[in-house]
Amino acid sequence: MKIRIKDIALKANVSTGTVDRVLHSRGDVAENTRKHVMKIVEEMGYEPNLIARTLASKKKFHMAVLIPDPEGNLYWKSPLAGMEKAHSEIAGFNAEINFYPFIIDDEISFHGEFEKLFCQKPDGIIFSPVFLDTSLKIIQICEENRIPYIFIDANIEGQNNLSYFGQNASRSGYLAARLMDYAVQTDGEILIINPSHEKEVTHHYTKREGGFISYFNGLLNTNKQLKIKSVNANTNSDSEINSVLDKCFKQNRSIKGIFITNSKIYKIARYLSNREINSVVLIGYDLLNENLSFLNNKTIDFLIGQKPEEQGYKSVLALFHYLLSGKKPEKTNFSPIDIITKDNFEFYKI
Amino acid sequence: MKIRIKDIALKANVSTGTVDRVLHSRGDVAENTRKHVMKIVEEMGYEPNLIARTLASKKKFHMAVLIPDPEGNLYWKSPLAGMEKAHSEIAGFNAEINFYPFIIDDEISFHGEFEKLFCQKPDGIIFSPVFLDTSLKIIQICEENRIPYIFIDANIEGQNNLSYFGQNASRSGYLAARLMDYAVQTDGEILIINPSHEKEVTHHYTKREGGFISYFNGLLNTNKQLKIKSVNANTNSDSEINSVLDKCFKQNRSIKGIFITNSKIYKIARYLSNREINSVVLIGYDLLNENLSFLNNKTIDFLIGQKPEEQGYKSVLALFHYLLSGKKPEKTNFSPIDIITKDNFEFYKI
DNA sequence: ATATTTACCGTGTGCGCACACGGTATTTAA
DNA sequence: TTAAATACCGTGTGCGCACACGGTAAATAT
Numbered sequence: 032m033k034i035r036i037k038d039i040a041l042k043a044n045v046s047t048g049t050v051d052r053v054l055h056s057r058g059d060v061a062e063n064t065r066k067h068v069m070k071i072v073e074e075m076g077y078e079p080n081l082i083a084r085t086l087a088s089k090k091k092f093h094m095a096v097l098i099p100d101p102e103g104n105l106y107w108k109s110p111l112a113g114m115e116k117a118h119s120e121i122a123g124f125n126a127e128i129n130f131y132p133f134i135i136d137d138e139i140s141f142h143g144e145f146e147k148l149f150c151q152k153p154d155g156i157i158f159s160p161v162f163l164d165t166s167l168k169i170i171q172i173c174e175e176n177r178i179p180y181i182f183i184d185a186n187i188e189g190q191n192n193l194s195y196f197g198q199n200a201s202r203s204g205y206l207a208a209r210l211m212d213y214a215v216q217t218d219g220e221i222l223i224i225n226p227s228h229e230k231e232v233t234h235h236y237t238k239r240e241g242g243f244i245s246y247f248n249g250l251l252n253t254n255k256q257l258k259i260k261s262v263n264a265n266t267n268s269d270s271e272i273n274s275v276l277d278k279c280f281k282q283n284r285s286i287k288g289i290f291i292t293n294s295k296i297y298k299i300a301r302y303l304s305n306r307e308i309n310s311v312v313l314i315g316y317d318l319l320n321e322n323l324s325f326l327n328n329k330t331i332d333f334l335i336g337q338k339p340e341e342q343g344y345k346s347v348l349a350l351f352h353y354l355l356s357g358k359k360p361e362k363t364n365f366s367p368i369d370i371i372t373k374d375n376f377e378f379y380k381i
Numbered sequence: 382m383k384i385r386i387k388d389i390a391l392k393a394n395v396s397t398g399t400v401d402r403v404l405h406s407r408g409d410v411a412e413n414t415r416k417h418v419m420k421i422v423e424e425m426g427y428e429p430n431l432i433a434r435t436l437a438s439k440k441k442f443h444m445a446v447l448i449p450d451p452e453g454n455l456y457w458k459s460p461l462a463g464m465e466k467a468h469s470e471i472a473g474f475n476a477e478i479n480f481y482p483f484i485i486d487d488e489i490s491f492h493g494e495f496e497k498l499f500c501q502k503p504d505g506i507i508f509s510p511v512f513l514d515t516s517l518k519i520i521q522i523c524e525e526n527r528i529p530y531i532f533i534d535a536n537i538e539g540q541n542n543l544s545y546f547g548q549n550a551s552r553s554g555y556l557a558a559r560l561m562d563y564a565v566q567t568d569g570e571i572l573i574i575n576p577s578h579e580k581e582v583t584h585h586y587t588k589r590e591g592g593f594i595s596y597f598n599g600l601l602n603t604n605k606q607l608k609i610k611s612v613n614a615n616t617n618s619d620s621e622i623n624s625v626l627d628k629c630f631k632q633n634r635s636i637k638g639i640f641i642t643n644s645k646i647y648k649i650a651r652y653l654s655n656r657e658i659n660s661v662v663l664i665g666y667d668l669l670n671e672n673l674s675f676l677n678n679k680t681i682d683f684l685i686g687q688k689p690e691e692q693g694y695k696s697v698l699a700l701f702h703y704l705l706s707g708k709k710p711e712k713t714n715f716s717p718i719d720i721i722t723k724d725n726f727e728f729y730k731i
Numbered sequence: 732a733t734a735t736t737t738a739c740c741g742t743g744t745g746c747g748c749a750c751a752c753g754g755t756a757t758t759t760a761a
Numbered sequence: 762t763t764a765a766a767t768a769c770c771g772t773g774t775g776c777g778c779a780c781a782c783g784g785t786a787a788a789t790a791t
Binding site: 732733734735736737738739740741742743744745746747748749750751752753754755756757758759760761 | 788
């Protein structure tokens with residue numbers, strides 16, 4: 032039998048209105064009465080009925096989301112999809128989400144979209160703090176206006192954010208290296224390809240590379256000789272990728288594995304298919320459709336998945352629950368590091 | 382602006398009570414009126430407000446769960462935990478779950494617990510149809526009493542179950558074989574250990590073994606020579622495991638990998654540690670704590686995880702949503718096949 | 732003819748909560 | 762002293778729906 036406001040009012044010898052005022056700190060209650068009511072509330076372990084609250088309240092929960100436009104970066108389709116799924120689940124609870132997509136790599140757009148967002152005075156914000164300076168300004172504004180904010184995908188340490196949903200990038204690089212070590216069975220060279228065009232301040236790429244390298248540095252007694260080499264390339268440009276790879280394969284014919292720190296592994300796979308180079312182990316990130324077809328024909332050996340939909344999904348639910356009932360989520364939420372192969376990818380598609 | 386019953390009543394020139402009777406097929410409505418109301422309901426795209434419905438309805442949704450007692454098999458702690466999590470989320474919606482744990486491998490207990498369960502006349506049932514005969518009887522009773530039922534973990538094909546939540550066992554065995562192929566880098570023998578004591582009719586173990594073997598059968602041009610050998614052992618008995626392994630290692634000193642089709646891989650790991658046998662690749666199932674510590678010190682190379690909590694979680698939510706709003710879930714729901722290593726296991730623990 | 736059943740339908744109440752409104756004491760200002 | 766401000770609190774209404782109850786008119790029984 033759940034305790035209702037009416038039960039508390041009865042026991043405290045006050046009206047339900049007074050209990051309500053106490054519970055919502057709406058003032059107009061004598062200090063003594065307040066204490067008395069609060070005591071009984073705690074004694075009886077009152078928990079508000081969220082169903083009734085939602086029905087009675089005309090309040091809309093307005094959440095705003097500031098993330099890169101998926102048009103410019105397909106990866107962001109996934110968090111967006113997760114957010115929309117979460118929204119459909121809580122739409123009945125007067126939850127409203129507005130999306131403010133900014134142009135990736137464009138700090139001006141980032142700032143501009145935030146200004147639009149802020150005009151709507153949302154109750155809470157989810158954003159990806161990719162540009163440090165502007166993000167710190169946003170954080171300050173949120174603090175001043177007491178708007179809770181959640182980081183997604185990228186994180187800025189030491190802030191008063193409600194939560195962070197993202198990935199453990201260095202760990203995933205480390206894991207990728209272990210997989211590479213399993214998959215490459217003879218001596219040779221491992222190539223790491225880093226995207227060179229990214230302008231974001233807080234990026235995962237160097238962390239992934241760092242984790243990858245640290246695995247091989249930590250190896251002591253090995254029965255294989257593996258040399259690790261890093262190169263940079265603008266992975267948006269197919270021609271640049273091709274010329275970089277051409278150069279690498281010209282220099283060194285014993286390349287046994289390639290690890291790329293973003294989702295463009297399908298471009299490497301395409302290159303190798305075209306050049307008819309076989310038996311190179313390929314490891315990269317994210318379940319893009321382009322990647323999956325190469326995974327399926329075994330050109331790509333492993334993909335690392337970071338459950339981007341789940342990040343979007345959980346961040347929305349966390350913010351909503353906080354707004355609805357004040358429940359604070361964990362401050363740091365790493366998504367699992369999924370190892371995807373030809374044999375299990377279909378279970379991870381959304 | 383959501384359409385309410387009141388809006389429909391207004392447009393149809395009837396009272397809300399009549400609309401309600403139509404919507405709930407409660408009779409006492411003239412056929413003409415019924416058609417007229419239904420037409421307007423469809424026209425306006427009425428969707429009931431589940432919040433208000435829950436608040437107004439005194440109906441309790443009583444769900445019953447018939448699964449093996451986790452005391453007898455630690456694996457089942459996970460689905461149970463998932464179910465309890467789901468329950469805590471929907472408790473506010475008048476959802477009630479009763480658990481009927483039966484003694485694993487004991488069909489009498491299975492049957493007895495079902496009888497207890499059935500006395501309570503639940504609105505829906507989730508159960509693991511491990512014993513075929515009794516399960517078919519249960520299914521028949523459910524059909525007769527129009528009680529929806531969901532299979533979890535095990536499946537019986539061709540039934541009218543609302544849904545099935547479980548794993549793709551043969552696929553996971555196939556995947557395990559691929560991992561074994563990656564991890565074993567020289568010629569040698571691969572040992573498959575099958576539990577021999579299981580009495581359940583619908584078991585995953587042979588399917589896992591089948592998938593594992595089919596991978597190696599499908600290999601054409603290999604640079605390694607790997608021999609596959611299957612043995613049976615009662616994996617509940619440590620002494621039997623030890624003696625079986627002793628025999629295998631005596632016969633053949635070139636065992637390079639061991640795959641066990643259940644969660645008792647930690648017993649193999651313990652054996653190898655005690656005998657100080659190194660560099661044998663170990664692959665098994667499930668994130669038991671015993672397994673994780675051996676994974677962490679790299680005695681175990683890979684664990685296959687099948688998200689058992691998620692199976693429990695989703696099965697409860699699916700049944701509930703069906704009871705609440707008649708929404709049918711997918712009939713078959715395979716959980717992802719997670720590849721777990723030392724580097725990512727912490728993200729999969731619950 | 733009146734009584735009774737049947738078919739059909741409208742009204743009213745309450746689920747637990749939020750919040751507007753207005754009321755009564757008490758204090759302060761005029 | 763009377764008017765006005767303030768502090769504090771209770772009552773009433775409605776959110777959208779489910780369902781009990783009762784009512785009217787027509788059909789049937791007596």
